[in-house]
Amino acid sequence: MCNHGSVSLGLQRAVRVLLVQPWTIDAAPIENALREAGVDAALARADFEASLQAALSHDQFDVVIFDRATSELTREAVETCTRAHGRGVPVIAFDDPAQLAAEVLRVIGPRRH
Numbered sequence: 001m002c003n004h005g006s007v008s009l010g011l012q013r014a015v016r017v018l019l020v021q022p023w024t025i026d027a028a029p030i031e032n033a034l035r036e037a038g039v040d041a042a043l044a045r046a047d048f049e050a051s052l053q054a055a056l057s058h059d060q061f062d063v064v065i066f067d068r069a070t071s072e073l074t075r076e077a078v079e080t081c082t083r084a085h086g087r088g089v090p091v092i093a094f095d096d097p098a099q100l101a102a103e104v105l106r107v108i109g110p111r112r113h
Contacts, residue, residue, distance in 0.1 A: 014042035021067035037101035048072040056085040
C-alpha cells in the first residue's frame with residue numbers, strides 16, 4: 001500500500017509528496033534529486049489504483065509525482081483520482097529525476113524548501 005519515508009532538511013513542515021511509481025523501481029534517485037534541490041520532502045508511495053485511493057483517503061499531499069514507468073496507471077487516471085478525493089494537488093509526470101526537482105520547486109514555490 002503506502003510506504004512513508006522522510007527526507008528532512010529543515011525545520012519547516014515537510015512537503016508532502018505522493019510518489020506514484022512501481023515498487024520495483026528504487027525511489028532513491030527521486031529522493032536524492034529533491035534533497036539536492038533543497039526540498040524537505042515526506043514521501044508516500046502508491047503503484048496501483050487501490051493504493052492510490054487509500055493514500056488519498058488517508059493523507060493530504062502538496063504534490064503528486066507520477067513516474068511514467070507506472071504501467072498500472074496513467075497520469076489522467078491519477079489526476080481523476082485526486083479530483084474525486086477533493087484534492088486540488090498538482091500532478092507532475094517525469095522521466096528524469098533531475099528535471100523533476102526543478103518542476104517540484106516551481107509547483108511548491110519558495111515557501112517550503
